[in-house]
Amino acid sequence: xxxxxxxxxxxxxxxxxxxxxxxxxxxxxxxxxxxxxxxxxxxxxxxxxxxxxxxxxxxxxxxxxxxxxxxxxxxxxxxxxxxxxxxxxxxxxxxxxxxxxxxxxxxxxxxxxxxxxxxxxxxxxxxxxxxxxxxxxxxxxxxxxxxxxxxxxxxxxxxxxxxxxxxxxxxxxxxxxxxxxxxxxxxxxxxxxxxxxxxxxxxxxxxxxxxxxxxxxxxxxxxxxxxxxxxxxxxxxxxxxxxxxxxxxxxxxxxxxxxxxxxxxxxxxxxxxxxxxxxxxxxxxxxxxxxxxxxxxxxxxxxxxxxxxxxxxxxxxxxxxxxxxxxx
Numbered sequence: 001x002x003x004x005x006x007x008x009x010x011x012x013x014x015x016x017x018x019x020x021x022x023x024x025x026x027x028x029x030x031x032x033x034x035x036x037x038x039x040x041x042x043x044x045x046x047x048x049x050x051x052x053x054x055x056x057x058x059x060x061x062x063x064x065x066x067x068x069x070x071x072x073x074x075x076x077x078x079x080x081x082x083x084x085x086x087x088x089x090x091x092x093x094x095x096x097x098x099x100x101x102x103x104x105x106x107x108x109x110x111x112x113x114x115x116x117x118x119x120x121x122x123x124x125x126x127x128x129x130x131x132x133x134x135x136x137x138x139x140x141x142x143x144x145x146x147x148x149x150x151x152x153x154x155x156x157x158x159x160x161x162x163x164x165x166x167x168x169x170x171x172x173x174x175x176x177x178x179x180x181x182x183x184x185x186x187x188x189x190x191x192x193x194x195x196x197x198x199x200x201x202x203x204x205x206x207x208x209x210x211x212x213x214x215x216x217x218x219x220x221x222x223x224x225x226x227x228x229x230x231x232x233x234x235x236x237x238x239x240x241x242x243x244x245x246x247x248x249x250x251x252x253x254x255x256x257x258x259x260x261x262x263x264x265x266x267x268x269x270x271x272x273x274x275x276x277x278x279x280x281x282x283x284x285x286x287x288x289x290x291x292x293x294x295x296x297x298x299x300x301x302x303x304x305x306x307x308x309x310x311x312x313x314x315x316x317x318x319x320x321x322x323x324x325x326x327x328x
Contacts, residue, residue, distance in 0.1 A: 017092030028055030039108020049314035068239015271305030
């Protein structure tokens with residue numbers, strides 16, 4: 001028996017795609033398909049506002065637990081999470097649903113998956129909405145090499161995730177609430193001072209470097225936070241961390257995409273204060289993405305908003321998405 005969904009109008013289904021069992025959250029019975037790919041450490045639930053909004057406007061909206069998350073299968077092997085497999089997951093979900101085409105939407109790691117999926121399977125997608133993580137083409141050198149040069153012995157969470165298997169996920173599995181409650185905050189959320197301030201990796205893991213929040217942000221209820229934490233208590237963090245362990249492999253196996261371009265109509269949305277865009281303004285982002293995106297319709301930056309854009313500013317995010325979709 002499928003468990004009940006905590007969001008009204010959203011139902012769960014189990015499907016088989018690309019050789020794995022996926023749990024998908026579905027809203028809407030018919031209409032153009034929107035496929036929503038979440039990031040780390042996230043859940044289908046991070047799309048709750050979009051599932052409801054777009055299903056009421058004639059779309060069939062599907063948000064899977066991505067490979068390694070929630071109630072979807074979580075293979076142990078690191079190489080089971082490379083970008084070609086993740087892109088094949090997205091197309092496999094379309095196949096399982098009997099859908100020829102979809103609008104691909106992604107946030108955070110889901111955005112990386114979304115960019116690469118439409119790059120590899122352009123014929124299967126009528127549009128792309130990427131959030132938080134822009135795309136500027138395949139870099140000249142492996143990003144892992146660049147980060148190691150930049151951070152050396154200092155702590156950087158992506159390098160931490162690339163340490164020998166088991167290190168990062170052991171910390172997070174031991175305290176899922178501690179991690180997620182410290183990450184799911186607004187840029188101006190008040191915090192206690194962090195326990196670890198020494199920048200060197202040897203000084204400790206990640207959770208003690210993140211100040212404990214004094215309160216929840218206004219866009220996140222306690223029940224929201226508890227639900228996402230419960231999903232990680234179920235799945236553990238290994239699957240999600242394995243995405244990061246493929247940065248170098250992904251660079252190696254995409255040499256064939258060196259000169260490939262994004263050809264589908266594209267919208268980019270981010271919070272102006274999202275640390276991922278590192279203070280880049282609209283013009284700079286348009287320039288970087290415009291070099292490899294043929295039809296970049298708009299770059300939307302929401303002032304005062306941080307990384308969790310579709311949760312922090314659901315109304316503005318949904319309106320930007322809807323305007324783009326109406327123009328397709």
